[in-house]
Amino acid sequence: QKEVEQDPGPLSVPEGAIVSLNCTYSNSAFQYFMWYRQYSRKGPELLMYTYSSGNKEDGRFTAQVDKSSKYISLFIRDSQPSDSATYLCAMSFNTNAGKSTFGDGTTLTVKP
């Protein structure tokens, strides 16, 4: 079983919809939680980073972490066609921060 499981998708939504992307993890020692966005043929781009349970908001994006349930989510409000990409969750330990463990990614398509 993988340490990080991500909802596989693909996900297709109309423009303006609220999108929910989710990951679960098995290792309670993970301390840092990241979301990356990857466009086709590009490297992953860091979207959100958090280290505590709760919500963190940045514009249309909200990252949510529930350490008790080992569950993290990324919400995208008012989704735009430019949000169409693969979203990757990632996690790391505080003693091994340079080594992130990634989910397999969820491909999102936002239709105009």
Next chain:
Amino acid sequence: KAGVTQTPRYLIKTRGQQVTLSCSPISGHRSVSWYQQTPGQGLQFLFEYFSETQRNKGNFPGRFSGRQFSNSRSEMNVSTLELGDSALYLCASSFRDITGEQYFGPGTRLTVT
């Protein structure tokens, strides 16, 4: 500030050959990590270098190696290439070595024939 750069962007090699990939981190970043991305396995951690020392290593065979120079630039080498080594190789750098924030380069697309 310039982002992470990787060279070359595309590479075609023959089975049995060796290859060296290069990564220049964001200025001021001392940690450089390498990942392999394939459709079947996703993003997998190869190794991490910090101040010229390998600090972490993933579960890859010894054919995969790397190094970091005093200016934080890093190289990875794959010897005796196999067909299964075809992948996107990504380099990521970070400034704060106690968090998971990493900034990725565009990757090197390696095709082994």
